Amino acid sequence: MTETLAPPPVEPAPRRLFIKTYGCQMNVYDSERMADVLRPLGYAPTETVEDADFVILNTCHIREKAAEKVYSELGKLRILKEEKAGAMTIAVAGCVAQAEGEEIMKRQPAVDLVVGPQAYHQLPELLTRTARARGERIGADFAPDDKFDALPQARGVQGVTAFLTVQEGCDKFCTFCVVPYTRGAEWSRPVAAVVAEARELAARGVREVTLLGQNVNAYDGAGADGSPSSLARLAFELAEIPGLDRIRYTTSHPNDFSDDLIAAHRDLPQLMPYLHLPVQSGSDRILRLMNRKHGRQKYFDLIDRIREARPDLALSGDFIVGFPGETDRDFEDTMDLVRRVGYASAFSFMYSPRPGTPAATMAAQVSDDVSRARLHALQALLTGQQVAFNAAQAGRTLPVLFERKGRHGRQAIGRSPYLQSVHVENAAHLIGQVVPVRILRGQQNSLTGELIAEGHVSSPGAARARPTGDA
Ligand code: SAH
Ligand code: SF4
Ligand code: F3S
Numbered sequence: 001m002t003e004t005l006a007p008p009p010v011e012p013a014p015r016r017l018f019i020k021t022y023g024c025q026m027n028v029y030d031s032e033r034m035a036d037v038l039r040p041l042g043y044a045p046t047e048t049v050e051d052a053d054f055v056i057l058n059t060c061h062i063r064e065k066a067a068e069k070v071y072s073e074l075g076k077l078r079i080l081k082e083e084k085a086g087a088m089t090i091a092v093a094g095c096v097a098q099a100e101g102e103e104i105m106k107r108q109p110a111v112d113l114v115v116g117p118q119a120y121h122q123l124p125e126l127l128t129r130t131a132r133a134r135g136e137r138i139g140a141d142f143a144p145d146d147k148f149d150a151l152p153q154a155r156g157v158q159g160v161t162a163f164l165t166v167q168e169g170c171d172k173f174c175t176f177c178v179v180p181y182t183r184g185a186e187w188s189r190p191v192a193a194v195v196a197e198a199r200e201l202a203a204r205g206v207r208e209v210t211l212l213g214q215n216v217n218a219y220d221g222a223g224a225d226g227s228p229s230s231l232a233r234l235a236f237e238l239a240e241i242p243g244l245d246r247i248r249y250t251t252s253h254p255n256d257f258s259d260d261l262i263a264a265h266r267d268l269p270q271l272m273p274y275l276h277l278p279v280q281s282g283s284d285r286i287l288r289l290m291n292r293k294h295g296r297q298k299y300f301d302l303i304d305r306i307r308e309a310r311p312d313l314a315l316s317g318d319f320i321v322g323f324p325g326e327t328d329r330d331f332e333d334t335m336d337l338v339r340r341v342g343y344a345s346a347f348s349f350m351y352s353p354r355p356g357t358p359a360a361t362m363a364a365q366v367s368d369d370v371s372r373a374r375l376h377a378l379q380a381l382l383t384g385q386q387v388a389f390n391a392a393q394a395g396r397t398l399p400v401l402f403e404r405k406g407r408h409g410r411q412a413i414g415r416s417p418y419l420q421s422v423h424v425e426n427a428a429h430l431i432g433q434v435v436p437v438r439i440l441r442g443q444q445n446s447l448t449g450e451l452i453a454e455g456h457v458s459s460p461g462a463a464r465a466r467p468t469g470d471a
Contacts, residue, residue: 017043018052023060059096063352078110095182121150167213175359188221208246232260266309278318282337283330314344322371324362390442421446
């Protein structure tokens, strides 16, 4: 009698997940969380889309170009899916999914499911019923608390820095912006949930968290006693977590900048002296048309107060040129504001009319040629400021959080308090640590530094302490 051997157990083939992320840091966070949700189903990330069993495009609707990219990417994916005889599931997530879910389904039949930003915790369930899900627009109308409650506690992040979403949505309704429509009303996660996630991150070796929200300083999550907590109070709680050396937050709105947050910049060493504080325009007339609900003087005054509390604070911002009705004079006001404030870094965009927003139908749309010329002029000014800011770090000693190996030898790359990349030789053994570095020189996009034997980190210099008032 021949003995039949039991066949060796067959390992289920690992399923490969490819996520392409567009847009802001909140989408980066969401993409990481989608991977976390799918990990228990056996999905492991792949870097090559051709290998993927499941492709997610996590999309952005903020400007026309961003949204259009999705359709061209989907065109390429359709061909790939055909080559693989259909053995690939395609999902569209994020803000385009939310804004144009039905249109996506109509325009691109290769798409299997569309999932809005508040529903990605349902991906496992959606995947098991893709056939049925097709044609439905999933998850447009869920409250964010469902999402966050359903997410796994464990995060798969690797590395020493991490994003942590604490606030979602926007109630501001700037007349150019789609975010209030794609992300819904302002909502904050409870303090305990944020603290638990930050602890988990710190336990995994994360040394720096960036708290995220479309209006992060409008944060008002419930504290232990149920009453709303401010972002400053949250930052103080997070600063108690062992191992968490650095706290950042983005994006702030000037109107939500409270006194306790300013004080936190003075009193909380973990809070990095670098602030993204978009103003969009330097013209009071345009700010009014944009519905920003503050003028240029208020922005100057606010910056003066923050710099008084933290003299070495550096700023970054967002600007839009060519908003409907913007004249040369209005644009000059923006240039003037930039000269007065002095930015360490900034993003600037040509106005892009977005369907459904009030500005899209305003009279006096500015021509592309004029907008482009203004953008070039503004970017030249901002780049000059960035180069000068980086160059001004030469000779300073800055605390650098080393994040990863450099391209050659034992070089390592870290971040200064101002988010500049700092390249340092013979520092590969310091990854994960904050170490004083003497800055040798500053280039446009990075700094070069060297380790000092026993270091004293220089106290905050006054590199950016320029007066900003209109006086
Ligand atoms: N909540 C943040 C911004 C989120 S959107 C804030 O209020 O500052 C990120 C940036 O995209 C904005 O700051 C703005 O500069 C730009 N942006 C938004 N809508 C735009 C549009 N329709 N055209 C061009 N740029 C736009
Ligand atoms: Fe958009 Fe204005 Fe809200 Fe920022 S504050 S997300 S620009 S509506
Ligand atoms: Fe884009 Fe949505 Fe972020 S529109 S900028 S991905 S909130």
